[in-house]
Structure formats: C-alpha cells, structure tokens
Amino acid sequence: MAGRRRWSSEEILDAAAELLRTGDTESFSVRGLAAVLGTDSSSLYRHFRNKTELLRAVADRILLAALEGHRPEGDWKQRITALALRLREAFGRQPQLAAVWGRYASSGTGSRLVMEEILQALRASGLPDEEIPARYHRIVILIAALIAAEAGMSAISPQEFEQGMEHFRVAVLGADPERFPALAHYARDVRPLGVDRRAAFEEILAAQLASIEAGVPPRREASERKGG
Template sequence: MAKKVVPEAARRRRRPTRSGTVLSEQIIVRAALRVLREHGSAGLTVRRLGTALGADPSTLYRYFAGMDELTRAIGDELMGRALDSWAATGDWRVDLRALGLAVHASYLAHPQAAVLTASRVTGRPREIAVDETILGILRRAGLSDAAAVHAYHAFIDQSLAFAALDAGSLALTDEARTEDEAMWQSTYARLPAASHPNIAATAPLLARRMPHSAYPAVLEMLLEHVAAQLAGAAG
C-alpha cells in the first residue's frame, strides 16, 4: 500500500524553538547563511544548523527534503536578494547592467554560499523571477526569441561564473588572498623582458588590474554584443 503523503503545511513545526522562534524556510535559510559565513561549506551540517536555530536537527526535514534542497533554497535566496535590490528603468542596457551587478554583488556578500550554490539550478520562485526578468528585458529590447535565449544564457552564466570565481577569492584566508595578490609584484613584475617580453612590458598594469574583478568589463563586452545584434536587426 502506498504511503500516505502528508501535506507540506502539516509537516511544518508550529511550536517555537528553544529560543522562542517559530521556524520557516526563510529563517532556516538565513541561519544557513550565518553557518556558512562562520564555518564554510564543509561546516554546514544538519547538527550545526539545528544548534544555530535552537531546534532539534531533525526539524530541518519538516521544511526541506535534505541538505541538497536547502542548498538550492540558499541559491534562490541570493537570487531574490539581487532582484529585490534592482529597479527597472525601461532602458534595456541600463537594466541589464544593473541586474548583472546586483546578482554579482548578492553572491559576493556571502562568498561561502556563492561557492556552494553558483553552479546550481534551483528551479525555485525567486530564481525563476530573475530569469523571467532577464528574458523580458532582452525580448522587449527587440531581440528574436532565439537571440534572447542566446544572450540570456551568456548573461546569467557569465554573472554566476564571475560570482563563483570572485567569491572563491573572498573565501580564502586573508593571508592566502594577500599572498595571491602580491604575486603580481613579487613574481610577474620580476620576469625578465628577454624571456617574457609581453609580461615585462605590461607588469605595472597587471599589478594594478589583476587583484580586481574583471566582471564589470566583461559585462560591458556582452552588452556591446547585444547592442550590435539589435543594430544589425534594425538595419
């Protein structure tokens, strides 16, 4: 006989935790973000999360099927925060730039969570809202559906790839990050022109530029590409 499915609302705990908090998905996700910030992705466990919530660890399973579902919910929260900080202007280029920077900033605000979730497709409401918004901007700008999907793919993957890359750097210890950044001065700037003429010629520029994210510059390249597509279609 098939096991009776308990409705989601009935599974959820209504009694306060030991700290007096009535749990919800959002409260659990916010607690998970705190645990990630303090202990890293390896430290995000059901037991540690239960301690942070002041609840029995098994309570998590009233809200999420497991840690993988919680991971997707964390990614969805970061996407939602990006959308919450963004406002449309009606100018496709301004709007895409601002939304890309908002996504990047939202993930970098929680680097450990970004490393854990940037490669995931959550399929949850807030991520879907971001995707709908991006596609809407591109289609209203005048791109065909095929071109809009192509640009959307490049835009969202680029945003998340740089979020993961830059968050990975922020997730390092201060000592390791400082050592990496100093490498442009301690190693690259000292390479001889005879064997490495191109690096030697650009070493001061590399030392100033490389410790910073390339995302804003690469985002502008993508926007230029979309603008060229629109100009070509108009022509």
Template sequence: MAKEVVPEAARKRRKPTKAGVVLSEQLIVETAMRLLQQSGREGLTVRRLGAALGADPSSLYRYFRGADDLTLAIADELIGRAMRGWEATGDWRADLRELGMRIHSAYLAHPQAAVLTASRVSGRANEIDADEVILGVLRSAGLPDREVVRIYHAFIDQTLAFAVLDAAGLALPPAARAADEAVWHATYARLPAETHPNIAATVPLLVARMNNSAYPTALDMLLDNAAAAIARARAADPGA
C-alpha cells in the same frame, strides 16, 4: 525515501524551540548562510544547523527534504537578495547591466554560499522571477526570441561564472588570499624584459588590474554584443 515536507500553513503552527525560536524556512536558510560564512561548506551540517537554531536536527526535515533541498533554497535566496528593490528604467542596456552587477554583488557578499550554489538551477520562485525579468528586458529591446535566448544564456552563465570565480578567491583563508594577490607584485613585476618582454611591457597595468574582478569589463563586452545584435535586427526589419 525522502521525508515529507510539511506545508507552510502547518509550519506556522509550530511551537517555539527550547531556545525560544519559531522555525521557518527563511530562518533556516539565513542561519545556514551564516554558518557557511563562518565555517565554510564543512561547517554546514544538519547537526550544527539544528544547534544554531536551538532545535532538534530532525525538525529541519519538516522544511527541507535534505541537504540538497536546502542548498537550492540558499541559491534562491541569493537571487532574491540580488533582485530586491530593482526597478526597470526602460533602458535595456542600463537595466541588464544593473541586474548583472546586482547578482554578482549578492553572491560576493556570501562567498561560501556562492561557491556552493552558483552552478545549481533551483527552479524556485526568486530564480524564476529573475529569469522572467531578464528575458523581458531583452525582448523589450526588439530582439528576435532566438537572439534573446542566446544573449540570456551567455548573460546568466557569465554572471554566475564570475560570481563563483570571484567568490572562491574571497572564500580562501586570509593568508592564502594575500599570497595570491602578492604574486603580481612579487613575481610578475620582477620578470626581466629580456626573457618576458610582453609581461614586462604591461606589468604596471597588470598589477593595477589583476587583483580586481574582470566581471564589469566582461559584462560590458557582452552588452556590446547584444547592442550589435539589436542593430542587426532593426536593420533587417526597420518597422519592428
């Protein structure tokens, strides 16, 4: 049976740990993210998290029902960091692009946490607020709600898919990452035109681009599609 999570008001009355730390959900999440950054997923255990906080591991269950509950809180923290300080400009395309880049960047700043959480739906406050904002940006452009949801679905899935793809590369051991990046120079750039004419013709461009994220390009392509949908909606209903 899942253990009962103590309400926030009760948590605030907790005494400091032996290390002089007053536990909070936020502190636990930040410490868990630090452990992920240092040691990867295998390094994030209740025992290690308790040791890093100077607390009995069992005390963490006052804040989280288990490891999965903590994972969802980390996911929500990443979204919260992405949204922090964002302000709408009233230009739907600029606003949506900025939101996408912010989310992508927030995940890449914590690649191990990104790989762990990008596929999850937390249903927590930051995620809900972000979804409300993104849907609002699209609706403000005058799209029918069916088109709003279609584009929102593609936007958020594309953003998180690229976030986890790019984060997985950053999460590799340095030697493995360097070896992967070197393949374009060491292998593709040496393929002869006689056997691989298309690669040979484009290899300078491939070498220049392929170790960088394609997310900005993919995002612009999605925004082009959204702009076309908006144009169609306005043509169908000029008074909208």
C-alpha cells in the same frame, strides 16, 4: 519534559546562511545545522528533503534580497547591467554564498524573478524570439562566473590577500625576459586579479551585451512599418 522547539523554514534558512558565511558548502551539512539549532536532522528534513534543496533555498533568498525594491529602468542593456550589479552587490555582502548560487541553481521565486527580468530585457532588444533563450543562458553563466570569482577573492583574509599581492609582484616584476618576454615587457602595467574588479565586471558584461546588440536585426524604416 518539554519537547524540542519547532523551527520554521525561515529560521532554518537564517541559521544555514550564517553557517555558510563562516564556512563553505563542502563543510556544510544538515547534521551540523541541526546541532546548531539544538535539534536532529529529521526535524529539518520535514522542511527540506536534502542538503541540495536547502542550499538552493538559501541561494534563492539572496536573489530575492537583491531584487527587493528593484524597478527596471532604461533600455534593455541598462536593465541587464543594473540587475547584474544588484546581484554582485548582494553576493558581495555574503561572498561565501556566491558559490552556492553557481553550484546549486535555484528554482525558487528569486530565480524566476531574475530569469523574467533578463528575458524581458532581451525581448526589448529586438532579438528574434528563437535566439533569446541561448542569449539568456550565456548572460546568466557570465554573471554567475564573475560573481563567484569575485566572491572567492573577497572571502580571503587581509593577510592572505597581502601575501598573494607580494607573490604576484615577485612573480611578475622578477620574470625572466628571455623565458617570459611579453610578461617582462608589460610587468609594470599588468594588474593582479584582486584590483579594480567592479570595472572589469562592467566591461566584460558590456562586451557580452554589445555582441548581442550586434546580432539584432536592423529595424525597418518607419515607412516600411506603415506599409509605404
């Protein structure tokens, strides 16, 4: 009798990514993945030691795909913004996987490429070396949080989205002005979370980068650099 097929790491990751697109990390299991592949869990554990390692590898592939063909251009703020938008676009195509990146931080090549690009951009900003690691950490947390929040909205069905919009309109436009005076005042201008998310993404990131720029020590005059 022929033995079971041997699956490569890449084939396993392809199947895992497909399962995660149609489900979530909570329901995902190595046993369920093995069943899809027509094998047993032990054969998958030869490639990945546990579920967390497998999920990290899936997330890393998204990062690698986002950075494929990327060439840093512009000043340091433009570089970080361009990178963030590439990550946003990559996870936007596979929103169910965004939570994987936020929860299971990758340590693979894709993750290292993201870290390298942000750290190099921050070095170019003129920040003192000792401040760069903390600033890097804040930027990555912000980008991951924004992407995960947006992905959560993208993952809902059109029917759920419309229901949510209707609930929003009822809750806001029907707010009691005595109990919610500010909400009643701004009711016609307040926008639901699902609207104009790209602009919000860019504005929030720009504000973070502006706060970093404000902390950059002023550059010396050319005469001072020459020792004049």
